Amino acid sequence: MLGEGILKGMAETAKNFFGSYFSAERLTTVQYPEERIAPIEATRDFPFLVYDGADWEAGLRCVACQICEKECPPKCIYIEKSADKKPDYVGKPQFYPAKFDIDISVCMSCQICVEVCPFEAIKMDTEFELSTPDRFGGLLLDRKQLAKPNEHYHKIHPTEAAQVDARLAEGKAKADTRQTNAAIAAAVKGAEIPARPPAGGD
Amino acid sequence: MFATLDQVFVLLEHWLVGFLPAGWQPAAGVVLSVAVIVCLFPALFALTVLLERKGLGRMQNRIGPNRVGPFGILQPIADAIKSLTKEDIVPTRADGVVHFLAPVVQVVAVFMGFAVLPMGRNMTLVKMDASLLFYFAIGASTELSVFMAGWSSRNKYSLLGAMRAVAQMISYEVPLLMSSVAVVMIAGSLSLDKIVEAQNHYSWGLPHWYIFTPWGFAGFVLFAIAATAETNRSPFDLPEGESELVAGYHTEYSGFKFALFFLGEYLAMFSISGLGTTLFLGGWSAPFSFLGRVPSWIWFFGKLLVSMCVFIWMRGTLPRLRQDQLMNFAWKFVLPLTMLNLMVAALWHFLGDGWARWAVCSAILAVSYVGMAWVEMRSQHFGARSYRYAE
Numbered sequence: 001m002l003g004e005g006i007l008k009g010m011a012e013t014a015k016n017f018f019g020s021y022f023s024a025e026r027l028t029t030v031q032y033p034e035e036r037i038a039p040i041e042a043t044r045d046f047p048f049l050v051y052d053g054a055d056w057e058a059g060l061r062c063v064a065c066q067i068c069e070k071e072c073p074p075k076c077i078y079i080e081k082s083a084d085k086k087p088d089y090v091g092k093p094q095f096y097p098a099k100f101d102i103d104i105s106v107c108m109s110c111q112i113c114v115e116v117c118p119f120e121a122i123k124m125d126t127e128f129e130l131s132t133p134d135r136f137g138g139l140l141l142d143r144k145q146l147a148k149p150n151e152h153y154h155k156i157h158p159t160e161a162a163q164v165d166a167r168l169a170e171g172k173a174k175a176d177t178r179q180t181n182a183a184i185a186a187a188v189k190g191a192e193i194p195a196r197p198p199a200g201g202d
Numbered sequence: 203m204f205a206t207l208d209q210v211f212v213l214l215e216h217w218l219v220g221f222l223p224a225g226w227q228p229a230a231g232v233v234l235s236v237a238v239i240v241c242l243f244p245a246l247f248a249l250t251v252l253l254e255r256k257g258l259g260r261m262q263n264r265i266g267p268n269r270v271g272p273f274g275i276l277q278p279i280a281d282a283i284k285s286l287t288k289e290d291i292v293p294t295r296a297d298g299v300v301h302f303l304a305p306v307v308q309v310v311a312v313f314m315g316f317a318v319l320p321m322g323r324n325m326t327l328v329k330m331d332a333s334l335l336f337y338f339a340i341g342a343s344t345e346l347s348v349f350m351a352g353w354s355s356r357n358k359y360s361l362l363g364a365m366r367a368v369a370q371m372i373s374y375e376v377p378l379l380m381s382s383v384a385v386v387m388i389a390g391s392l393s394l395d396k397i398v399e400a401q402n403h404y405s406w407g408l409p410h411w412y413i414f415t416p417w418g419f420a421g422f423v424l425f426a427i428a429a430t431a432e433t434n435r436s437p438f439d440l441p442e443g444e445s446e447l448v449a450g451y452h453t454e455y456s457g458f459k460f461a462l463f464f465l466g467e468y469l470a471m472f473s474i475s476g477l478g479t480t481l482f483l484g485g486w487s488a489p490f491s492f493l494g495r496v497p498s499w500i501w502f503f504g505k506l507l508v509s510m511c512v513f514i515w516m517r518g519t520l521p522r523l524r525q526d527q528l529m530n531f532a533w534k535f536v537l538p539l540t541m542l543n544l545m546v547a548a549l550w551h552f553l554g555d556g557w558a559r560w561a562v563c564s565a566i567l568a569v570s571y572v573g574m575a576w577v578e579m580r581s582q583h584f585g586a587r588s589y590r591y592a593e
Binding site (some may be wrong): 001002003006009010012013014016017020026027029052091 | 257260261262263264265515516518519520558571575576578579
């Protein structure tokens with residue numbers, strides 16, 4: 001009958017109203033600055049640069065290959081390659097970013113930079129309280145602001161960071177074996193050449 | 203003692219006015235009463251806005267404002283400071299004078315309605331023989347202010363909102379008037395004071411309010427529906443439907459002018475609640491004879507606040523109607539029922555005392571309500587609409 005639904009609805013809202021004084025779970029609001037919910041593990045907002053060791057400048061994994069800069073859909077990354085080279089974590093000489101800026105007012109948090117990075121150097125952060133009174137300079141983060149230790153990565157995304165570490169360790173082990181093999185081969189070669197019998201071969 | 207408390211405001215006014223020379227006393231008394239009304243109702247408005255925001259929050263499983271002061275009770279002060287200090291922007295091509303006048307006309311017209319409402323025993327500002335007529339005449343001019351606002355803003359949303367508002371207010375003005383006419387027929391007077399007096403007697407401790415009669419109950423429900431539409435309240439808030447019209451006729455208002463519109467809207471709700479209370483709920487009379495010693499103004503303002511709570515409750519519950527539902531509802535359902543209610547009220551009068559008139563009047567109203575609702579729902583004049591999509 002006409003009006004029945006209205007009465008039912010009014011009963012429902014009355015139940016909500018009085019119920020909210022008796023059961024706390026009806027009010028799902030979190031009083032944000034005072035109360036916080038821990039972010040879920042998949043939370044992401046803006047990228048940061050991972051570094052290993054104690055010194056952020058020496059430990060940056062980024063080799064300034066500029067793939068992320070090219071892939072970034074809103075073009076918020078700006079990289080300047082260094083003139084000289086520095087050894088990376090496997091000891092191979094690599095370029096490093098002389099300048100690495102991300103404009104987080106432009107960034108759309110798509111994570112494409114993270115997915116294309118071959119060096120596991122850029123990852124997504126969970127820090128969201130980034131408001132600043134300076135909307136141009138304050139939101140343009142340079143490499144010093146972006147650099148965060150690997151421990152931070154482990155803290156915010158533990159599972160993912162463990163996988164990344166395993167991959168890096170594997171790569172380092174492979175590189176080490178290759179290096180040792182090359183060294184051995186070189187040593188063997190140097191030692192063997194004079195001793196090799198002329199008819200020998202393989 | 204109780205009589206003094208009941209008349210405390212009247213006595214206070216007489217005492218204050220007594221300091222003036224005799225020639226000035228009538229004028230000073232009126233000015234004093236007007237000043238009290240002009241201060242009291244905006245204060246009540248602040249209280250209601252807070253109640254509304256807290257209450258709506260609870261109904262929607264939110265907390266509502268809780269930052270300004272303990273439990274957010276100072277929120278109205280923060281709101282007032284905000285709207286007073288905001289920049290007042292007038293569109294370049296707007297009609298400046300009309301744009302300025304619209305909110306003023308709205309608030310003034312609504313305030314004039316309070317002049318004839320009996321807010322307690324001997325507490326009517328202007329005792330008029332045709333105060334109901336005066337009330338409706340003044341109430342109709344709020345439509346003018348709404349249209350002034352919409353037209354002068356030179357904005358399509360404002361104009362559309364104003365058109366909707368005017369169409370809606372004119373449509374619902376008819377049932378509003380018609381449902382009050384039933385009361386006038388039974389009470390035999392257009393004076394609101396006399397209407398309250400007619401309801402202010404008791405049998406077996408229970409009052410003779412008009413809502414406790416079949417025609418009065420039907421009239422009250424119809425009056426409440428029409429009053430909700432008349433004050434542009436949800437579910438009849440199409441003129442300011444924010445999902446399609448930004449804010450309707452007050453889109454181009456900011457700062458204090460917007461606050462005036464906001465104030466006017468709530469004052470209109472107070473005033474129409476006051477009228478409904480006076481017509482159907484016995485005005486300032488107590489709900490039981492043994493409570494008769496409680497001051498009459500407490501009952502009037504108590505009933506006023508209860509009806510405001512019902513307004514808020516409805517807003518928390520009902521979604522907005524569609525324009526065609528709104529119009530169909532007014533002209534094809536509410537208006538015929540108010541007409542029928544007039545007949546029923548006449549029948550009630552002529553059937554005399556006894557149980558027969560209760561049975562006959564209730565039966566007529568119930569059958570016609572159920573029947574008309576069934577027909578209208580079937581023909582989909584209101585209720586859910588079924589769609590047929592192209593293949």
